[in-house]
Structures are given as C-alpha cells and as structure tokens.
Amino acid sequence: MNERPSSSVIRPSGCPGLLRVVQALDGGICRIKLDGGAIQADQAEAVASAAERFAGGVIEATNRGNLQVRGIGLEHAALIEQLLAAGLGPRTPTGDDVRNLMLSPAAGIDRQMLFDTRPLAEQILVTLQTHQRFHELSAKFAVQLDGGEAMAMLEHHHDLWLSALVHDGEPWLAFGLAGTPLDEPAGRVPLAQGHALVVAVLELFLDLARPDQIRMRHLLAEIPMDEFMAQLTRRVPLQACLDWQRDMSNDGLHIGVHPQHDDRVYVGAAAPLGRLDAVMLREAAQLAREKGDGSLRFTPWQSLLLPNVCIEDADEVLAQLQTLGLLVSVDQPLAQLIACTGSSGCGKALADTKADARQLAEQLQRQGQTLKVHLSGCPRSCAAAHVAPATLLAVAPGRYNLYFRDATLPGFGALQAHNLTIEALGHWLDARPRSPLDA
Template identity: 85%
Template sequence: MNEHPSSCVIRPTGCPGLLRVVQALDGGICRIKLDGGSIQSVQADTVASAAERFAGGVIEATNRANLQIRGIGAAQDALIEQLLAAGLGPHTPAGDDVRNLMLSPSAGIDRQMLFDTRPLAAQILLTLQIHERFNELSAKFAVQLDGGEAMAMLEHHHDLWLSALVHRGEPWLAFGLAGSPLDKPAGKVPLAQGHALVVMVLESFLDLARPDQTRMRHLLAEIPEDEFIVRLARRVALQPCLDWQRGASVDGLHIGIHPQHDDRVYVGAQAPLGRLDTAMLRGAAQLALEKGDGSLRFTPWQSLLLPNVGAHDAKQVLARLGELGLVCSPDEPLANLIACTGSSGCGKALADTKADARQLAERLQRHGQALKIHLTGCPRSCAAAHVAPATLLAVGPGRYDLYFRDATLPGFGALQAHNLTIEALGHWFDAHPRSPLDA
C-alpha cells in the first residue's frame, strides 16, 4: 500500500492513525498499528528515525500493543511516507482504522498455549482491511483472539472475543460479544470456522447497528444478545459452550526472562510509564537482531519482548535493556504505575500525570513499596483500557482523588480519599498498609 495520504478517503474520527495525524498540545500524534503487536527490527529503527526527524523523539507504547509518535511538526506527510515505505501501513487506506486485533504477546511461543493463533490472526487482519464493508466500523471496534496463553491481557473488553479450547481432542474457539474471555461464552465453533465466524459477527453487527451505535455494547443495549446469536446461527454453525472456563493468566510475565515452549526464552522489559525515546527503541531493535529473531513484540502492559533468545544470552539481554533505561523487574515501582499523557500534552488533563507518577515512584522506591496504581488526568482514562486496582483521578495540578476498584460500583470504584497531593498520598498509604494494592 503506497498511496499518499492526501488521496485517501478516511472517515471522521478523533483517533490518530498512521494516515491521520491528530493534534495535541505537544504536537501531532501518529498511531502505528502493529500486526499482533509485532514489529521487525528494521521497522523499529525506521520508527525511531521518523520520530527524530519529524517529531520530538517521543514514542509511546500503547495499551493495545501499538506504537505512537508524539510531537509531530509540519512535515507530517514526510513522516507518514517514511513509515509506509517501511511496510508499516495498511493493505488499503481505509483499512488502517479497522485493523484492531489483539493477540497474546507470546502467541506461538507460549508454553501454555493450546495452539498458535497467528495463522488465523493473519487471515482476520487481511479481511478487516480489504472487506470494503468493514470500512464502516468504528476505529475503536476491536477483536481479541486468545490462544490460551499464560501471558494474556484478559481484562480489556472487546467487541468480539475468541478463545482457544480443545473439544474431543480437536481445536475449537469459544467466543463472546462485548466483553472478554473471562466472561461466559455465547457459543463455540471449530477452529477452521473461526475466520467465518468473525466475518459473520461483523456483518451482522453492521446489518443491525445504527450509525450512532459504534460498539457492540451499544447494539446489545437495544437488541438482546440471545437474539443476535440466533440471527448469527442462521449463517454459521454454532454449538453451545456450557462448561468451558478460560484458564487463568499469570501476572508479571511481560517483564523478565521466561521460557518458551521450545528450549529458548523471551526477555521482556517495560517502557517507563509507556514512554520510549529513540535510543531505547533502537537499542532494543539492535539487541533483537543480535540475540533474538530480529523482531520485537509490544504488549498491552506497555512493554516489549525479545522472543526466541538463547537461554545462555538471556541475562545479558535483560541487563542491556536495563542499561537502555527500560524497567526490567516487576518489583520496581515504575513497573506497576500507569499514567496518561497528562497536562504536558493533553488539553483535557488537569495534572502533569507523568511527572507526578515519577515523583510517586521515587517515594514508593524509598519505602520499598510496589503498588498497582493508575494516574489519569481526566475521567476518560485513556491510559488504561481496564479498571486498575487503584486509580488517582486528577482534580487539579498535583492533586488527585483516590479510588479502589470495586466490582459492585461503576467507573473507577470506591472513593477512598479526596484532593491528595503526591506527598499526602504517600502518607495515606503508610497509614493504610493493608490496602488491596500490594503487587
């Protein structure tokens, strides 16, 4: 796909894409969607070069395992052309928005996986981009394909999810709507019918949804799920899935050294607060060439993996990632903090969340604490696609309301304290040592 962005017809949306740079306080934002979160080392080097030449050198790892370049100046067309030349664009111009398919970062290499989801993922991604009718889907409409891996983000809600199971010795897919594999499935199909199921679900959604119903949950608020499934069953052979439950994922597998299904390992490290500079990305890409298979995989935890590393090289690789400034231990406070762009780059944010998160991390480090906390500059919660154990919602510069997740309450959960500074927050945690936030 080499068409210049000026000739592309892109439907209106506020979301950035590769072909559509969206303006923020700190300049333009370009979002690079990665197939299954994976990028080749030479492509990663191109992203770093584009960020240096045409932007401020800031690269973000997103919670959907994509990359963003921030601070883009007037030469945005040149930046886009460079990324397209590296093969980072969609198959069709309108396909950029809709290639939203989340896999486990360890797809194909995970020791717990039931089967390799990547062949089916490639089919689905191609169809999402070349099926003209799917251009009508919202840029936020998303599909999850889960192979039963130990490392899987199971808390993000998707419009359609599919999850691996084995039925009578054969590979099948459980599936559900407007949720995650942790939910009760709506049915199951043989793996060979997985692609057809995705096509039928998306076509049925477009048949039934009004223009203002951009997500599956909007449609299901008006049409019962059972009715949607009955309609779907007329087009694809479904079977009930009554006794299946997705096995638990394992926390912390996105950081450190972990064995693969073969005799190799993957090595993971986290971008501090989701931010990479060009030296970090280039250095990781070079390491992948030297010690891995020449690819990087980004994760929904805003980290990166080097897959297919020899076990004898693993400690050296992890140490070099640490030297680049990446977070290499789940026990580090920064490994457990999430922060949105904040007021330095977003006009809606009420506080500089990145700076406040670093201040909080330093305080937690001194006290030997590692707490799972999400800092958000406004109620939109752009940095976390799921509700974190604790959320700090900015109410003004350097001041936050503290919430704890509560499944019985909407939004961020139960309000614990109001209008805290970062220093006061530290004192609050000291006074409440048995909080549910310990990592």
C-alpha cells in the same frame, strides 16, 4: 502493498492513525498499528528515525500493543511516507482504522498456548482491511484472539473475543460479545470456522447497528443478546460452550526472562510510563537482531519483548535493556504505574500525570511498596483500557481523588479520598493495612 494516503478516503475520527495525524498540545500524534504487536528490527529503526527527524523523539507503547509518535511538526507527510516505506501501513488506506485485532504478545511461543493463533490472525487482519464494508466500523471497534497463553491481557473489553479450547482432542474457539474471555461465552465454533465467525459477527453488527452505536455494547443495550445470537446462528453454525473456564493469565510475564515452548526464552522490559525515545527503540532493535530473531513484540502492558533468545544470552540481553533505561523487574514501583499523557501534552488533563507518577514511584520505593496505580488526567481514562486496582483521578494540578476498584460499582470504583497531593497519598498508603491492591 501499502498505499499512499488519500484525504478522500480517510474518514474523520478523533483517534490518531498512521495516515491521520491528530493534534495535541505537544504536537501531532501518529499511531502505528502492529500486527499482533510485532515489528521487525528494521521497521523499529524506521520509527526511531522518523521520530527524531519529524517529531520530538517521543515514542509511546500503547495499551493495545501498538506504537505512537508524539510531537510531530509540520513535516507530518514526510513522517507518514517514511513509515509507509518501512511496510508499517495498512493494505488499503481505509483499512488502517480497523486493524484492531489483539493477540497475546507470546502468540506462537507461549508454553501454555493451546494452539498458535497467528495464522488465523493473519486471515482476519487481511479481511478487516480488504473487505470494504468493514471500513464502516469505528476506529474503536476491537477483536481479541486468545490462544490460551499464560501471558494474555484478559481485562480489556472487546466487541468480539475468541478464546482457544480443546474439545475431544480437537481445536475450537469459544467466543463472546462485548466482554472478555473471563466472561461466560456465547458459544463455540471449530477453529476452522473462526474466520467465518468473525466475518459473520461483524456483518451482522453492521446490519443491525445505527450509526451512533459504534460498539457492540451499544447495540446489545437495545437488541437482546438472544436475538443477536439467533440471527448469527442463521449465518454460521454454532454450538453451546458448556463448563467454560479460561485460566487466569500469570501476572508479570511481560517483564524479565521467561521460557518459551521450545528451548529458548523471551526477554521483556517495560517502557517507563509507556514512553521510549529513539535511542531506546533503535538499540532494542539492534539487540533483537543480534540476540533474538530480529523482531520485537509490544504488549498491552506497555512493554516490549525480544522473542527467541538463546537461554545463555538472556542475562546479557536483560542487562542491556536495563542500561537503555527500560524497567526489567516487576519489583520496580514505576513498572506497576500507568499514567496518561497529562497536562504537558493534553489539553483535557488537569495534572501533569507523568511527573506525578514518577514522584509517586520514588515515594513507593522509599516505603518499600509496589502498587498497581493508574493516574488519569481526566475521566476519559485514555491510558488504561481496564479498571486498575487503584486509580488517581486528577482534580487540579498535583491533586487527585483516589478510587479502589470495586466490581459492584461503575467507573473507577469506590472513592477513598478527595483532593490528595502525591505526598499526602504516600502517607495515606503507608498508613493503610496491606491489601489486594499491593502488586
């Protein structure tokens, strides 16, 4: 049951939550954490209604498969009440911040999955919210549970990641700390021990970390990995994970029509630059009710999926999503761009990144190019939890420094050009040879 918010139990944080509205230039922000990125049609309609009634109508899909409402006015308490009544709140007020468990958006339906991660995910989510000590974790502390799906975000770093493998016909979980499933794992456990492993890792982290060490990487910068693993092994039996190789996820599976493991399909469409309005969300929810299973799934690529659609309905569903203003093809330049809120809504941003991204998309369309570019209004990189192939870092209104991703360099990568306008960037990109940056 969702409990009402209480100011005495919600700890201070700069991150918005469902029970904590954080102020920005364009009003308050409320973040709604979705279990596994999934939301029922009636819940999505409740979000749309709340955004219309109590905010500016702007709804954002986040890079962790959640939703947030922007532009909230003085009636933020009424907005929270409406969302709680729709069943979108945590099990306990102090459990809201720690509901940071990311799954594949195709969990349970992906053709490549080794097993369905959702039962274990439900166990973990209940524990995160009801185990009082875990409420000491930072709102940024995050766990990933990967079932080996073809559609999986493997570039986001997590404090703890778990990834499916099959050994001698039995299900196991490889796991690692402060990284991704593309890294070398620290060990493996049988699937049945997955919940115990998560509890042991989190409790050990809290035992060892100082208050200022809010992420696993902060702790491991001071305590050697070998020492952490030695203490972990005393709490839960572990085995070495030899010859680990996570298959790369397939790009573009979050948009378009794709087969599931059964005889149905899911249909995906991207919110332009991560933004929906109330009409988009409400109509997508109704479409899910009519043509799918009555649910939507949001993805780390800021898109939404309608799962369990009959194949004969797929083209109609895709066309209706396009009519709503959603992007239905990876060939659309705007579908490959990421942009933060920008100076229209954030006091730290140096440029209107949303408007500049749309201008860039129009230029790329004219040039027949599709590039993966992240426009960031400041160095915090709020819109992208990974380093994009190309990053435009704002230095002034309408002007950016351009970086290309380079694994040997920190931050955004290698600096390519200074103080570019969007128009100059278009010319610069058009003149360069084709490269791995092209989507």
